[in-house]
Amino acid sequence: MTTHEHAHPTGYRQYFMTWIWLLVMTMTALIIGYFHFLPEGVKAAMLVGITLAKIFLIGSIFMHLKTEKINLVMLTFSPLLLSIVLFFFTFGETLKDPTHEIQNVSPTFVMPTGEVKEHK
Amino acid sequence: MESTSLAEQQRVLASDWGGGKSPFGTSWSKFMMWIFIISDALTFAGFLIAYGFMRRVAVAWPVQMDIFSPVLITFMTFVLISSSAVMAMAVSAARSGDPKSATRFLGLTILGGAIFLGCQAYEWYHFISEGATLTHNPWGVPQFAASFFVITGFHGFHVFSGLTILAIVALRAAMGKYSGEGVENAGLYWHFVDVVWVFVFAFYYLM
Numbered sequence: 001m002t003t004h005e006h007a008h009p010t011g012y013r014q015y016f017m018t019w020i021w022l023l024v025m026t027m028t029a030l031i032i033g034y035f036h037f038l039p040e041g042v043k044a045a046m047l048v049g050i051t052l053a054k055i056f057l058i059g060s061i062f063m064h065l066k067t068e069k070i071n072l073v074m075l076t077f078s079p080l081l082l083s084i085v086l087f088f089f090t091f092g093e094t095l096k097d098p099t100h101e102i103q104n105v106s107p108t109f110v111m112p113t114g115e116v117k118e119h120k
Numbered sequence: 121m122e123s124t125s126l127a128e129q130q131r132v133l134a135s136d137w138g139g140g141k142s143p144f145g146t147s148w149s150k151f152m153m154w155i156f157i158i159s160d161a162l163t164f165a166g167f168l169i170a171y172g173f174m175r176r177v178a179v180a181w182p183v184q185m186d187i188f189s190p191v192l193i194t195f196m197t198f199v200l201i202s203s204s205a206v207m208a209m210a211v212s213a214a215r216s217g218d219p220k221s222a223t224r225f226l227g228l229t230i231l232g233g234a235i236f237l238g239c240q241a242y243e244w245y246h247f248i249s250e251g252a253t254l255t256h257n258p259w260g261v262p263q264f265a266a267s268f269f270v271i272t273g274f275h276g277f278h279v280f281s282g283l284t285i286l287a288i289v290a291l292r293a294a295m296g297k298y299s300g301e302g303v304e305n306a307g308l309y310w311h312f313v314d315v316v317w318v319f320v321f322a323f324y325y326l327m
Contacts, residue, residue, distance in 0.1 A: 011212040019205035026197050026321070030190065033326030044327055051322040055315055062208040062311045064304075069145035071136060072154065079161035086169050094176040 018061045025054050153305045157312045160278075164316050167274065168323055171267040182259035184325050188243070196239045197321050200279075203232025204314040207286075207307045214303035219293050222303060226290035229310065233283045240276050244269075268324070275320055278313050285309060 029050045035043060060066040065073050136143040144151055175181050210225030247268065251258040257265035289306045292298045 012209055015205050015208045015212070018208075019202065022201045022205070023198060026194065026201065029322055029326055030194050033185070033190070047322045047327055051318055054318045058204065058311055058315055058318070062204055062314075063308055069136070069143075072144040072146060072151075075144070075154065076158065079158055079165055082162060083165035083169065086165065087172070090169055090173045091176065094173065 014061060018057055021057060022054055025050050025057075147301060149301060149305055150308070153308050157308060160312065161316075164271075164274070164319070167267075167271050168319060171263075171271060171324065174261075174263040174267060178261045178263055180260055182257070182261075182264050187247075187259060188325060190325075192239060192243060193321065193325050196236050197317065199232050199236050199239070200314050200317050203229045203236070204311050206232065207310045211300070211304045211307040214293065214298060215300040217300075219296055219298065222298070223290055223293045226286055226293060226303070230283060230286050230290060233279055233286065233310075237276065237279050237283070240272065240279075244272075271320055271324060275313070275316055278316065282306075282310050282313050 029047055032038075032043060032046050032050070038046075059076065065076065132138050136145075142148075142151065144154075146154070206225050207229045210222050210229060213219075213221035213225055247265070252265040252268070254266050254269055255262050257263075285306050289298065289303055293303065
């Protein structure tokens with residue numbers, strides 16, 4: 001019983017501090033969102049940094065990954081790694097050709113039979 | 121030679137992967153929740169990357185801060201993060217055998233989720249009433265409205281599912297029919313919903 005009485009306030013205090021940090025980081029991200037004078041790349045890097053820091057806090061403290069086995073912790077990194085791969089697959093195209101735009105132009109294309117068709 | 125292989129065999133059997141125990145040090149239900157979270161994270165990763173790609177190749181992207189209310193979005197983020205913190209306390213209370221506190225904290229978490237969902241409904245109502253649809257956006261490229269509806273819609277659906285799960289868990293806790301692990305699994309899902317919103321907040325609204 002004594003352990004429970006002691007375990008509660010310590011645990012709550014840690015959650016409370018994490019909550020405060022998350023709110024501070026949210027406010028910082030919001031302020032950075034208004035920094036229109038910053039180059040887009042710098043702003044994006046700062047926002048990604050804050051987001052990852054928030055995820056790290058939520059994952060380690062709220063989701064208890066801090067006390068979980070390393071095998072489970074490593075498993076949770078897989079979506080992040082796969083997202084980075086997916087990011088470079090898709091964004092690579094836009095970096096090479098920045099003029100590539102979404103537009104409603106109907107280009108023609110050649111069927112395997114040699115017939116020329118048009119998108120409608 | 122033989123003794124080495126025996127020692128090696130014993131080492132493997134004693135390791136996490138030797139069989140007979142969970143290599144991840146969790147119960148099956150918690151592990152399955154993690155597997156679900158990881159697969160669901162990939163779904164949202166796909167959405168956010170597709171959105172980023174569309175935005176990058178679009179001729180012009182509307183200034184989000186001119187269209188959405190930054191005060192409302194920040195308030196929604198605060199509410200969701202706060203409900204996540206309270207959920208962590210509910211798990212802690214349930215784990216230490218305190219159903220009364222667990223039920224109270226779960227109630228607060230549900231309240232936070234409901235406020236968030238209400239704000240989202242309000243935001244959607246305004247967005248639609250100004251003429252935005254899945255295929256049309258009054259401020260420019262249609263992809264802006266389409267990604268808004270798909271990403272926040274999927275997230276909102278997750279919040280709604282989370283509220284349903286939490287309501288069941290809270291009812292069970294109030295009746296004394298609960299386990300610390302059951303509350304923890306529901307909590308893991310709720311924190312994941314919060315994690316997704318942190319990404320949406322930064323990438324869709326602020327960037």
